[in-house]
Amino acid sequence: MPETAPAAAPAPDFDLVLVGSGLGIYAFARAFHEQYGTVATIVTKVGLEPMRRSVACDLVELGSSAGDADMVGALVDLAVSRGGVRPQLLLCNADSVVQLLSDHREALEPHYEIPILDAETLDRVSDKAEFALLCEAHGVHAPHTEIVDMRGIEDAEAAEAWQPPTFDIPFPLVMKAAKTADMASVRFAAKKKVWFVQSPEELDELLRTIARAGYRGRLVVQELIPGDDTAMCSITAYVDQQGRVTLLTSARVLLEEHTPDALGRPAAMITTELPEALEQARRMLEATGWRGFANFDVKEDPRDGVLKFFEVNPRIGRNLHYNTAAGANVSRVVVADRIEHREIEPLTRYDEILYSLVPLPLLLRYVTDPAQRRWVRTVARRGTANPWAYPAEGAWAKRYAWMVALNHVKKFLRYYPRPTSTGF
Structure with missing residues (x-):
């Protein structure tokens, strides 16, 4: 016993x-x-x-x-x-x-x-993108989540040409790096642990800034729970x-x-x-x-x-x-x-x-x-x-x-x- x-x-x-x-x-x-x-x-x-x-x-x-x-x-x-x-x-x-x-x-x-x-x-569970997928797979309640993948951006020129996706999540919304470690060495003025985004225009500009700053991981975009x-x-x-x-x-x-x-x-x-x-x-x-x-x-x-x-x-x-x-x-x-x-x-x-x-x-x-x-x-x-x-x-x-x-x-x-x- x-x-x-x-x-x-x-x-x-x-x-x-x-x-x-x-x-x-x-x-x-x-x-x-x-x-x-x-x-x-x-x-x-x-x-x-x-x-x-x-x-x-x-x-x-x-x-x-x-x-x-x-x-x-x-x-x-x-x-x-x-x-x-x-x-x-x-x-x-x-x-x-x-x-x-x-x-x-x-x-x-x-x-x-x-x-x-x-x-x-x-590696799997510390990734917020993977966590969202695990919640969906195992019936765990989670906010509506979409994932932005920047891992395929090869260089600065590709970052300039990169087009942010559109989202089926109402504004305002929340965004954060899927893995904190991926963002650790990236430097830019608007860098935060969590972003609270008010409009599609603000999100579009923020995503372009993050890509141009050299971030090459995934970002998690989520509905803002009141x-x-x-x-x-x-x-x-x-x-x-x-x-x-x-x-x-x-x-x-x-x-x-x-x-x-x-x-x-x-x-x-x-x-x-x-x-x-x-x-x-x-x-x-x-x-x-x-x-x-x-x-x-x-x-x-x-x-x-x-x-x-x-x-x-x-x-x-x-x-x-x-x-x-x-x-x-x-x-x-x-x-x-x-x-x-x-x-x-x-x-x-x-x-x-x-x-x-x-x-x-x-x-x-x-x-x-x-x-x-x-x-x-x-x-x-x-x-x-x-x-x-x-x-x-x-x-x-x-x-x-x-x-x-x-x-x-x-x-x-x-x-x-x-x-x-x-x-x-």
Whole structure:
């Protein structure tokens, strides 16, 4: 029979190595420290000050000029220096680092347990165009999507002559690169993570600009689903080596970040069960042969009440702490799978909690629906989960969390000064 991990399990014999920096890595380290008392070794170019001070982190900084080879070399050297005495669990929380570990799996896998997708599956599902096709094939609700393929444009002369297609999607609409990595080295003034396009003329000019700038991938053009940030939802999952979905949780987003470099990142959420969407996520994961963590972006369409899937990320997501705070500590599933090699009862039940990086008054400024405001106030009375405010860190962590919250106030007043019906 499957075994359920106790709430405070004794520490299994393993070392945790995290690659990267930022909140998504700190929250990972915190989860393992809360559950097992593990101190994570974080290997990164340049770390954040909280990581240097944290009781949950041992920071290894390679310097801002370090390249991929330096990172891989440092990871191999670290494992070799430990002599293979204990299992080494290697995790990350950014698409680019997932790709790095996948590309260098042959060098790293002799030393580490690495619960990420195989290269073929990673390439397929990290492509937003392929994701749209997978949704259609497996009965997963998604926005109406059309694909622009620029891979056949051979040179600058061909780019000048290239004619954008026409679309059967009403305006305004949304456009983004199918694979973020394909756009990384392309430079032009109008470059964004996501474009919100108001007219056929604007779209035509933007597509020509992107082609002339040298982009040679695919673009995803989608209908704009109405609704503000509160229509967004997040689904987090983990699939073990046997293909069992052992973590499946969801939350309603209340407010997203609006700075250009962080657009769409959840800043506040309430955990809640979304049964139909969770089942569709499970179906997608099982159909694709997924392994490891996954995070889905979903939005409720107010026109029909249907939750529609935008994309799946091959990582747990920056906002992973909502799981830990709700009683579904994410460390348990990966340790059971890759260190203890045992089945556990899937973590699919969790408490209702408010996760927030911003002060409650600021949050309520953007939650305009009266019923949702009452919901937020009710849940907030039980306390707010902020990943930076880890009690084990002491008073400095509370101060740091408050400083981050105040910085968010400044950013929202600059980039999203008042709530809108679209979130833009």
